[in-house]
Amino acid sequence: xxxxxxxxxxxxxxxxxxxxxxxxxxxxxxxxxxxxxxxxxxxxxxxxxxxxxxxxxxxxxxxxxxxxxxxxxxxxxxxxxxxxxxxxxxxxxxxxxxxxxxxxxxxxxxxxxxxxxxxxxxxxxxxxxxxxxxxxxxxxxxxxxxxxxxxxxxxxxxxxxxxxxxxxxxxxxxxxxxxxxxxxxxxxxxxxxxxxxxxxxxxxxxxxxxxxxxxxxxxxxxxxxxxxxxxxxxxxxxxxxxxxxxxxxxxxxxxxxxxxxxxxxxxxxxxxxxxxxxxxxxxxxxxxxxxxxxxxxxxxxxxxxxxxxxxxxxxxxxxxxxxxxxxxxxxxxxxxxxxxxxxxxxxxxxxxxxxxxxxxxxxxxxxxxxxxxxxxxxxxxxxxxxxxxxxxxxxxxxxxxxxxxxxxxxxxxxxxxxxxxxxxxxxxxxxxxxxxxxxxxxxxxxxxxxxxxxxxxxxxxxxxxxxxxxxxxxxxxxxxxxxxxxxxxxxxxxxxxxxxxxxxxxxxxxxxxxxxxxxxxxxxxxxxxxxxxxxxxxxxxxxxxxxxxxxxxxxxxxxxxxxxxxxxxxxxxxxxxxxxxxxxxxxxxxxxxxxxxxxxxxxxxxxxxxxxxxxxxxxxxxxxxxxxxxxxxxxxxxxxxxxxxxxxxxxxxxxxxxxxxxxxxxxxxxxxxxxxxxxxxxxxxxxxxxxxxxxxxxxxxxxxxxxxxxxxxxxxxxxxxxxxxxxxxxxxxxxxxx
Numbered sequence: 001x002x003x004x005x006x007x008x009x010x011x012x013x014x015x016x017x018x019x020x021x022x023x024x025x026x027x028x029x030x031x032x033x034x035x036x037x038x039x040x041x042x043x044x045x046x047x048x049x050x051x052x053x054x055x056x057x058x059x060x061x062x063x064x065x066x067x068x069x070x071x072x073x074x075x076x077x078x079x080x081x082x083x084x085x086x087x088x089x090x091x092x093x094x095x096x097x098x099x100x101x102x103x104x105x106x107x108x109x110x111x112x113x114x115x116x117x118x119x120x121x122x123x124x125x126x127x128x129x130x131x132x133x134x135x136x137x138x139x140x141x142x143x144x145x146x147x148x149x150x151x152x153x154x155x156x157x158x159x160x161x162x163x164x165x166x167x168x169x170x171x172x173x174x175x176x177x178x179x180x181x182x183x184x185x186x187x188x189x190x191x192x193x194x195x196x197x198x199x200x201x202x203x204x205x206x207x208x209x210x211x212x213x214x215x216x217x218x219x220x221x222x223x224x225x226x227x228x229x230x231x232x233x234x235x236x237x238x239x240x241x242x243x244x245x246x247x248x249x250x251x252x253x254x255x256x257x258x259x260x261x262x263x264x265x266x267x268x269x270x271x272x273x274x275x276x277x278x279x280x281x282x283x284x285x286x287x288x289x290x291x292x293x294x295x296x297x298x299x300x301x302x303x304x305x306x307x308x309x310x311x312x313x314x315x316x317x318x319x320x321x322x323x324x325x326x327x328x329x330x331x332x333x334x335x336x337x338x339x340x341x342x343x344x345x346x347x348x349x350x351x352x353x354x355x356x357x358x359x360x361x362x363x364x365x366x367x368x369x370x371x372x373x374x375x376x377x378x379x380x381x382x383x384x385x386x387x388x389x390x391x392x393x394x395x396x397x398x399x400x401x402x403x404x405x406x407x408x409x410x411x412x413x414x415x416x417x418x419x420x421x422x423x424x425x426x427x428x429x430x431x432x433x434x435x436x437x438x439x440x441x442x443x444x445x446x447x448x449x450x451x452x453x454x455x456x457x458x459x460x461x462x463x464x465x466x467x468x469x470x471x472x473x474x475x476x477x478x479x480x481x482x483x484x485x486x487x488x489x490x491x492x493x494x495x496x497x498x499x500x501x502x503x504x505x506x507x508x509x510x511x512x513x514x515x516x517x518x519x520x521x522x523x524x525x526x527x528x529x530x531x532x533x534x535x536x537x538x539x540x541x542x543x544x545x546x547x548x549x550x551x552x553x554x555x556x557x558x559x560x561x562x563x564x565x566x567x568x569x570x571x572x573x574x575x576x577x578x579x580x581x582x583x584x585x586x587x588x589x590x591x592x593x594x595x596x597x598x599x600x601x602x603x604x605x606x607x608x609x610x611x612x613x614x615x616x617x618x619x620x621x622x623x624x625x626x627x628x629x630x631x632x633x634x635x636x637x638x639x640x641x642x643x644x645x646x647x648x649x650x651x652x653x654x655x656x657x658x659x660x661x662x663x664x665x666x667x668x669x670x671x672x673x674x675x676x677x678x679x680x681x682x683x684x685x686x687x688x689x690x691x692x693x694x695x696x697x698x699x700x701x702x703x704x705x706x707x708x709x710x711x712x713x714x715x716x717x718x719x720x721x722x723x724x725x726x727x728x729x730x731x732x733x734x735x736x737x738x
Contacts, residue, residue, distance in 0.1 A: 171216025
C-alpha cells in the first residue's frame with residue numbers, strides 16, 4: 001500500500017521513507033516513525049479493527065485457510081443428497097417402522113397371486129387393476145411393483161419396504177428437477193437432503209404404505225409438467241400417466257394429482273407441438289387409465305367409497321349440505337395449519353407418528369415462509385404458475401379422507417421444495433459477506449443435515465420401539481415380524497398339525513399369516529379364546545395356540561383346561577409380556593362343565609336404556625360388549641353375544657311407538673333376521689323376516705312393516721346361519737324406522 005506524505009513543512013535535508021506492510025482483511029495497523037534514523041526508527045503495531053468485530057476476525061481466519069477453493073458442483077451435491085436419502089430410507093429397514101402391518105403385506109400377496117394365476121385377476125381379467133386378498137380388494141400398482149421381486153426373491157419385509165423406498169427416492173429426484181426447471185433454484189440439489197430429514201417423508205417412505213407412492217407420483221407429474229411447458233409432448237403424456245398410476249396407488253390422491261394434471265394441460269396447451277393431436281392422445285390416455293377404476297367402482301361401489309368413510313362429513317346421512325361443507329372446510333384448514341405441520345404433539349394412529357418429532361422440522365419454517373413469499377411475488381410465468389398450482393393442490397387428498405399426515409404427504413413434499421427456495425435466498429444474502437460463499441454454505445448445510453438425519457435414524461431404530469407402549473390392535477400392532485418366525489419354529493418343534501392364532505393384536509392377522517407362513521400342510525385358523533371355550537374342539541390336542549399374554553391368562557383362568565405346555569414366549573420391547581405359544585388339553589370332565597356353561601350363555605338378562613328420549617326395557621342373552629353400542633348411532637361400535645346364536649332382543653317400549661320397520665347394521669356373514677311385532681291394540685304378534693347374503697364387508701338389513709304398526713313390544717332375532725349354536729353373534733346398530 002502507499003501513503004501520501006503529510007501536508008506539512010518538511011526539512012530540506014529529509015529523505016523519503018518507504019514502508020511495505022501486508023495487511024489482512026479487518027486488520028488495523030499503526031506505523032510509528034522515530035525522529036532519528038536507525039533500525040528501530042520505524043515501529044508497526046497491529047490489532048484487529050474494533051469496528052469490524054468478530055466477523056472481521058472470522059473473515060481473516062477463513063481467508064488464511066483458503067476456504068474459497070472449495071468446489072461447488074450442483075450435480076455432485078445432488079448425487080450426494082440422493083445417496084444420503086437412500087441410506088436414510090434403506091438402513092435398518094426391517095427394524096423401523098416397528099410394526100409390519102397387513103397393509104404392507106397386501107401388495108406382495110397380490111403379486112404372489114398374480115404369479116400363481118397366470119397374470120389373471122380374481123374375475124379372470126388379464127393384468128388386473130385390482131386384486132382380492134382375504135375378501136378385501138387391494139390396488140394393483142403395489143402388486144406390479146413387487147412382482148419381479150417376489151418372482152425372483154420371494155416375500156420379505158425388507159423387499160416389501162425397499163421398493164417403496166426406491167420409488168420415494170425417484171420422487172425426491174423428480175421433485176428436485178421440477179424446482180430446478182421451474183424457478184431455476186440454485187439450491188434444487190438440497191431437496192433430497194431436506195426430504196431425508198423430514199420425519200413425515202422418512203417414516204412413510206420406509207413403510208410399504210401407499211402414501212409415499214402417491215407423493216412420489218405427485219413429484220413425477222410436476223417434473224414432467226415442467227418439461228411439457230418446454231414443448232415436450234412425451235413429457236405431457238408422461239405427466240398424465242404418472243397421475244393415473246398415483247391414483248391406483250392411493251385413490252384419494254385423485255384430487256391433488258387430477259388438479260395438477262389439469263394445471264399442466266392448461267398451461268402447456270399452447271406450447272405443445274401439434275397441439276390438437278397431442279391433447280387428443282392425452283385425453284385418450286387419461287380415459288384408458290380411468291376405465292379400470294370406473295369398472296371397479298360400478299361393480300363394487302362400497303369398496304370404491306371406502307376412503308370416504310375416513311371422513312365422516314361425506315357419508316354421514318344426518319349431516320346437511322352446510323354440515324358437509326363445514327367438515328370439508330375444516331379438513332382444508334387443518335392442512336394449512338402450521339401447528340399440524342410443525343408441532344411434535346400429533347394426533348392420529350400411533351403407527352404414523354414419531355414421538356417428539358413434528359411431521360416437518362420447525363427449523364424449516366422461516367425458510368418456507370421466505371420461499372413462499374418469493375414464489376407468490378412473481379413475476380409470473382407458466383413455470384411459476386405450475387409450481388404455485390402444485391403447492392395449492394398438494395393437500396387435496398385430505399379433502400376426501402380428512403386430514404392425516406399420510407394423505408397430506410404430497411403437501412409436505414411440495415413444502416420442502418419451497419423450503420429449498422427459501423434456503424437459496426438465504427444463501428444469496430449471506431454470500432454478500434465473505435467468507436460465507438456458496439461452497440462454504442453448501443458444505444455447512446450438508447454437514448448439518450447429515451448429522452440431523454443420522455441422529456433421527458439412530459433414535460428411530462434404537463428408541464422407536466419404546467416411543468409408545470400401546471402394542472396392541474389400537475396402537476402399534478406390534479409383533480408380526482418377530483412372532484411368525486417363532487411360530488414356525490415352535491410348530492416344527494411340537495409337531496403341531498394346526499395353528500390357532502389370536503386376531504386381537506393386529507388388523508387382518510390372516511393376511512399377515514399368509515405373508516409369513518409358507519406351510520400349506522399346516523391348517524391355520526384365526527380365532528380368539530372363544531374357539532376352544534364355547535364348545536369342545538376335537539383338534540385342540542394337536543393345535544399350537546398363539547395368544548396374547550392377556551388371552552393366555554384368560555384361558556388359564558377359564559378352568560376348562562389342564563396346565564398348558566408352553567412352547568415359546570415373546571415379550572414386548574418394553575419387557576412386558578406379549579405373546580405365549582402353548583399346547584392345551586381339556587380337563588377330564590369337560591363335557592359336564594361345558595353343558596353347564598352352555599345353559600348360562602343363553603340365560604336371559606334384562607336392562608333399561610334410554611333411546612330417543614324413551615325408556616326401553618330390553619331382555620337379551622349375556623353380551624361381551626355394552627348393549628348401548630347398538631343404539632348410539634355409531635356404526636363403528638358393536639355388541640356381541642357371549643356365545644348365544646341367535647342373538648335375541650325383546651324390546652318393551654315405555655309408551656307405544658309407531659314403527660314402519662327396523663334397520664340393522666350387521667357383519668359380512670350370511671344371516672337371517674326375524675321380527676315379531678306386538679300391536680298396542682292387542683292381538684297376536686305380527687311376524688316378518690329377511691335374509692342377508694354373504695358380502696365383502698358389513699351390510700345393512702332393513703325389515704319393513706307395511707302400513708306401520710303402533711307397537712308396545714318388538715322381538716328381534718339375528719341368526720348367524722353358517723355358525724354353530726354356540727357362537728359369537730355380532731351386531732353394530734339397531735335403528736327404528738318411524
